[in-house]
Amino acid sequence: MENRLEVHMKKLDEHLEKRLAEIKKAKESGSKVVGFFPGNYVPEEIIYASGAVPLCIADGGDSSLVEASLSEIPRRFCSFVRAQIGAITQKSNPYFELIDLLVAPIGCQHLKKMAEIIEFRGYMDMVKLGVPRSYESKFSLDYYTKQLEKLKDRLQQLTGNEITDEKLQEAIKLNNSKRNLLREISLLRTKDPAPIRSLDFIKLNHASYYADPSFMVEILQNILQDLKEQQPDPQKEKKPRILLVGPNLVYGDYKVPELIEEAGGEIVVEEISEGIMSYWQTISEQEAPIKSLAKGYLWDRVPCAFMVHSAKSRLDFAQKLIKDFNVSGVVWYEVLSCETYDAEAYYFSKNLEKQNIPQLTLESDYGNSDVGQLKTRIDAFMELLKGGVK
């Protein structure tokens, strides 16, 4: 089976290798390219329905870009945000060069400041998409809905295409397929042993940000089918089952998942805001599409930690994952300087402690200088968990 998954992953890699050229070609033929940042607050569906190519910029992991950003943004900003500024100033990410319009969710202060700097410096045209922090409030939903309407108008102006309800419904359907397939694949990991490595699952998520959506759905369907048919290996060693929690885990930032695997742990589920597509919800296909998208992206999801009242609902969700995926320990991985996740790490650990679920909190940037220290801590944590594995 492993080979069959490898075949699909290889096919996906080949697609991604050609993707840049494909988008360039589409652009030459008059298509517009609309970039956005991850975090699941920018509904890709609206971009897709406009006929533009949606491109979620979810690159990270390169410490040289983080360093390069230092002339623009101070070091106490999260590595992900700094890496984006570095990539823009260094022109290192060819996808950025293709973008006609960037949609920046005004969520946490890090994303907000990044957007302001990009706008002030005139690096690219931008739409700021306000994301109210009091996500539970009906006023916030109204505001966010209006923001999506404005985004729709702006995209219509950019592309010259009318975004009809039918086009939006079609886009919602397509993205629901993507979300449903990712969810189904993820849920297969409730089995022990999990039929897919976390790193592969994470890479599928990352690929979905760049790949052609229809192609991605096809690949996910094939992978799901194959994984379902796969027979579990009874000889496979039992490993500590890990829930990985954190603010972001983007393309290229694989240091911590790799170290967990090397230490003999098995990440069976991730609760990550930026870098893992929010796949637990299905956007309603019955309601007016913009309203439906607003509800789906603001209400029917796990809130990011910058949201007010998020701590309890995020903890409740994590506890559900711990139960459903039979998790034995939590690894909390945050990029440096993410204050809201850092504060919540304490809240999670205190609450999980009461349930005898150990938590390891790790902070890092995209550099390699801390690998030794991270490895020691992860190894020790896995040893602790292995002691408890029956």
Place this chain on the structure above:
Amino acid sequence: MDELLKLCGYEELEDKEDIQRAKRAFHKLGVTDEDVERAKRNIRKYYDVELEGIRKMLGIYLRDGVNLVLAREDGRTNIVYAIMAEGFDLIASAFTSKSEEVYVSWPESTFEILFGPTFFDKQHEVLEAAEARWLKEGIVSHCANVKMLAGLVALDLIPRPDLLIVSGFLCDVAPKTVDLMHEFYDVPMYYFGTCLDREEDEGPEAEKERVALAANQMEELVKNMVEVIGIEVTEEDLWKQIEAKKDLKNNMAQIHGLLDNSKKPLISATHGSVIFLLQRLAANWSNVPRLIDTTSIIYNELKERYDKGYGVVEEDAPLILALNPVSFTDPRLEYMIEQLGMAVTTEIDLFFPDGRRAPEVEETDNVYVKLCAFLQDSKTRKLADRFNIFKESAKKLKVDGILCRGHVGCRTIYGDIMVMKDALGKELGVPTMLLEVESFDPRFYNHEVFKRRMEMFKMMIESQG
């Protein structure tokens, strides 16, 4: 003790009861005779206590601290703490005007002054208490303002509140901390805010929607407070509060008009934040007459200096436009800069070049929209607007250099400091310097390092001039 209270403008007639209350509060806070002696030295050094208004101003903070510590003893059954809650002071005073059982405070602000290096110098233990919880130290740089609230409550130096109020359009950490205090201490919390997503070419409708989001949440906040506190507050009560505080607002505007339009600083920059924060204390209705009186005295005393051509530094001292507020707890930097013979503008970045904090809100019959005037403050504007505000202020004052204070605990004002420094330097052609500070954490101040850098900055200015 008597001497300290006199330095803080306590008048003889009210001293007896006040002295006893202060003693009780100091005992609870662990303030020793040695701390009192230190406070007297610090106050004389950093504050212009020759001015009656400044002495009285310090007294208002001291009273707020004492009242807060003794709030339960005084029979206050509804203690409300606010943090980053702009615009809330008017709502608060509507409640406090109706019942003495309600007490509202921004405890972090009051204790940043009372526990800061210009007073008792006891902030360290409070900050460390917060750092032992969810606001840890290190490169994550959680804001020390938020640490103060969490630390004061964690150490039981102030009563555990009955209600927490927070806003968060400028800050992620304050709402997160209040959320966690709600979870850990089971204290109800309410949030109001909006999205600061202003764009270059947006129409007037966008701003209306932004204000409406905050106004609707404020209205909901009042309804929730009425329910929790059990006191009726109507829209008419809020209008009355706006009217009742006009004199205070005018006095503050006049003070800032003087400070921001005077080429010579009329008072040391060490006073900047202390004066600015006074308005928050109007959350308690009983403070309002004293605040009006005190701000009026400050204005008249400063006006007298202005008329006489008095300045706190030499006539030809280079003038520095300092971006971002002076430390709310530790003005040693500004004191040192003035000792080096440079003049520092005060709080100018909080105001528009004409000295106004925010343009007047258009006529409206919606009191909650009126309460959202703070959304027009210069600090809420987008980067390009703030750049223009600084640029115009610098041109108007003909400054000789720009000091960019980078408050590391605040992503909002720290995040664009490098871009701002670069752009202002290019635009104005004057020397610029970036100095990382923590506006609420005195442990960040490194005298020798800061002094060397400021000496170098002075040399840069002089070589250019």
